[in-house]
Amino acid sequence: MKTTTFYLIGAFLALSTALEAADVVLNNFESGSPAVTTKYGASYTNDANPLPAGLNTTANSGKIGRTSTNWYELSYFPASFTVPANAKRYVHILVKYDAQPDIAIRVDATTAGGDGNADIRAMNGYSAIGQWQDIVFEINGGASGKTVIQINFLADLGFNNNPAGQVLNNSDKFAYIDEIIVNDNPLPRGTTYLTTNNLWDFEPATAANIGGVTTYADTNNPVTYPIANPLKNALNPSNNSGLRVAAATTNWWTGFEYSFASPVKIDAAHKYLHTLVMVPADGQKVVFDIKSGSTKVINDMAVTVPVANVWYDVVIDLSAYPFISGGSVKCGHWDQTAAGNYYIDEIYLDDNASPRVGVTTAADGLQNARMIFTQGNQIIIESATESSVALYDVTGKLLQTAPVSNRTVLTVSQPGIYLVRWGNHTTPVSIQL
Structure with missing residues (x-):
């Protein structure tokens, strides 16, 4: 009986260790948490949680203000974690602001109290104004791995927010931060993955998957969707598709920029993104972007479509990314955009690297x-x-x-x-x- 009890306890301890390794608390601003120090004009107090609801019901949080116009005002506290070589870890910080901020962290300080140099901006932007939102920062271990001894938090740089500018003061506009953790999950807390194969086919059933669409259309470059599929066949039997018309004067970047309503998880069964395209002239190029969070992980990937007026399946390998949040299909290319009709359809995710093909009848x-x-x-x-x-x-x-x-x-x-x-x-x- 003692032996059995020993193994059960050992298994429990092993499980607890694994959980802690996957989700390590760096600072929760409760009693016993690491002390926060400020530099270059930042102000800090440990204060009551101003909104104990939703993502954050804890008692206390960190309250940051600014007393200067220095973009590099920072607050820091000691930390201790490592990122293995050729691996990534993710620092999560719950934040609450009254306006969209420009936030960064630094993890490259080599001595206690050091400034560090490399600003790491978040994978996702702050959009839940006045609410707690989880902001995620990717830490790359590089070829040799990385040891982190301190988290430096730059609360109000004022460059990359919209509208740009500093949003804090030391009287009535403060940043609140809380529940700072590090783990191996890039997905912000409080969100869920969209797990499906058929992401967007311009049919009513997939409309809920799309959070927004931008087309950059104008009089000479109209975009219409959904429109009737111009070539229903075995490769694309769907009823609808998207259309971009290029006139004699073309904006090559016109097309479809889309965001998903929820992040799309990339795993072994969902790692190749397929998009059906049709171009008006042989050899036309179609350009693709892919976003993971707010980061454009694939930028201006040009694909040549060899034959006009047939559906052609473009396949993009996404296995290097943990999730995607949207993308774009630019129907043309800066070195050549033929006038005519460009169609897209059937944006699909699966485990097959081969393009989809159909049997013509x-x-x-x-x-x-x-x-x-x-x-x-x-x-x-x-x-x-x-x-x-x-x-x-x-x-x-x-x-x-x-x-x-x-x-x-x-x-x-x-x-x-x-x-x-x-x-x-x-x-x-x-x-x-």
């Missing part, structure tokens, strides 16, 4: 082919009526041509995505050997 409105399918390394076209068929790789390079019969077989040597063109029609197919 007469039901797609392409009357000169009944079926295209694959067997091993062969692409088979049945009942085509054109005189010849051509095979391209995804860059648009011509690989081979063949005369058409009732059953035309094209053989390839490598797996991948290929484009089959006959007459004025093009269909992508996938070969997986």
Whole structure:
């Protein structure tokens, strides 16, 4: 019995240690918490929690004001944690302001009371004016790991907020901070993940997933959504899509910038982002951005769409990021934007790195082919009526041509995505050997 009891206690202690390692309290401003010191004009008092509700029902919090115009006023307290090499940890700070602030922390002080140098701004912005909100800062261990001995908090820099400017004084405008922790979770406390595959397809069922859309449209670059899907086929059978029209005078950056209503978790089953696009001319580029919190983790990623007027699936690997909060699809590119219609649809998340492809049939409105399918390394076209068929790789390079019969077989040597063109029609197919 003693042996059994010993193992149960040991298991409990191991579990407790694991929980503490994952969620370490650095300062909760209650009795016994690390003392806070100020420099360069910041003021500080340990004060009663001004809003003991919601995310923060504790008794006390830290109250910070400013007595100068120095952007670098700071408050600091000792801390002790490490970030392993090639890993990340996240410092969470509950904050309450009466206006949107510009906040940063520093974790690179090498001696007690040191200023440090590197300002780390939050992954998410403060938007819950007058309420407690969890603000998250990413700490990167780098190649050698990082040991943190002190948290320096810059409460009111005044540069990157909207509107820009310092928002604190020492009479009636204070910052309140509380419940400072470090863990391995980048998601702010008080929010939940959006966990789904179908993120946005311009249909009513996914409208609730989207928190907001910006189009940067104007008279020469109108954007409309939802509109009828211009090419319903096996690859995209949905009813609706989004349309950007580029006139002769184009803004290449016009398109769809969207934010999700909740952060979207990236994990083993949800790590490849697929977006269907259609362009008006061969070889047009479409540009993608992806945000994780307020940080743009993918910026101006240009993808060449080799063939016009067919749905083309663009795949983006998101496995390096813990979550995404939104993105944009810019329908054009700064070095070339053809006039015409650009469509997007079916923004989808899964574990498949291969682009989605469909099987073209007469039901797609392409009357000169009944079926295209694959067997091993062969692409088979049945009942085509054109005189010849051509095979391209995804860059648009011509690989081979063949005369058409009732059953035309094209053989390839490598797996991948290929484009089959006959007459004025093009269909992508996938070969997986």
